[in-house]
Amino acid sequence: MDLDIVILAAGKGTRMKSDLPKVMHQFLKKPFLQMVLETAKELKPNRIIPVIGYKSEIIREHFKELDLEFVEQKEQLGTGHAVQQAISKINSKLTMILYGDVPCINKDDLINLYRKSEKTQLALITFKKSNPKGFGRIVRDNNQKIAKIVEEKDSNDAEKEINEINTGIMCVETALLKNLLSSVTNDNAQKEYYLTDIIKLAVDAKINVDNIEAKNEYTIQGVNSIEELVQLERDVMNEKAKKLLEEGVKISDCSRIDIRGELVCEENVSIDIGCIFEGKVTLKKGSVIGPYNIIKDTNIGSGTELLAFNHVDNSIIGNDCRVGPYSRIRPQTQLNNKINIGNFVELKNVKVGEETKVNHLSYVGDSIIGKNVNVGAGTITCNYDGANKHQTIIEDGVFIGSDSQLIAPITIKKGSTIGAGSTITQDTIEGKLTLSRVNQITVDSWERPKKK
């Protein structure tokens, strides 16, 4: 697109009650500005120019890897003044203005806005809001053509009744924008240079101003306080949940699910209450997610069931597995099919073979476990010597008795058995029983101490 995008992000965001610049607050795990930048990038503009001011060094530092042309607005004298700071950098045919504090702006709406402004020289995104308070209002003439925008603080009673609002997002022919901005004054209630004043200036110059309507309210919602932030996050997550529900995912309660990243579900999936999904999570056909699971960047195989209260991070879980309740599956874990992981089991960087069971109270880290293995309750792989991590290999068909410690590096050979309560320091022999225990004795003379 022959387009430059200016993103207004100089404000402090006083009502956020925080030292952090407003646009650096996290919206579903990403700074607002990053969300806007990602959407802006999708339009493939010639350049993206964020206008920054308050604590600009934090913003520059955070986004230094991206190809952005920051400009500084030292004093925040209004949205018109903010765009003015970028004027020497813009020279594409059209200029789009986005707000850094409107994180959910929709790409398709922006494309429609661009197309509209190709025809009319100046186009806005508007929205009919049931409660328009606080927003600039779109004032139309007798022919229903846009005449001007009036800010809430400058509006009269009749104008306050208008429910068509300015979202702030507009696209303007660059030459026209430069021309109109030079005439904007700060003669208004807030003593600010309003970008919105260019609308009336354009109309006076007989330029046809047109609009498109945003499809969804949340996409044009600005964030001014933590309260608004939390509400908008909830709206966005609700939207995602409702969409999955419509696709046939059985979500027990759309208001009690947090989809903070991307959740992809195949058919016949069900998700109980209180689950949090982060990053990219895929739930294959027929998988069942019990209550209160936290799942991040993970694939869950078909027919697999997660019971309540598991924490799963950056892992691949195969088909027909049963996990939890209360397990912790840490990054780089790969479970094959038909595996049982039980309560209070921690796995980290482990590959587990088919039909293996780790059912109770174990820690298994940096390991490869074969198929048909039974890891008894309380088994610990001692993978860390205080300086380095070492690997444990447990081959197919092994049985590890309860409360055993396997001191890595070590290999438990195929089909071998470890007696309960053993500390194993050397590789075992295939098919044999290995144990390490002191022989049991009875002390005849011993008596329990008595209270004096």
Ligand code: UD1
């Ligand atoms: C603005 C619009 C209003 C619209 C509303 C939508 C104007 C005059 N008014 O009002 O019509 O309904 O947005 O949310 O444009 N900013 C700067 N520098 C400044 C002032 C603002 O970078 O000097 C940035 C802010 O950081 C923010 C954005 O511009 O990202 C909007 O500023 P804000 O003060 O919130 O504008 P509103 O009064 O809400």
Ligand code: CA
């Ligand atoms: Ca605002």
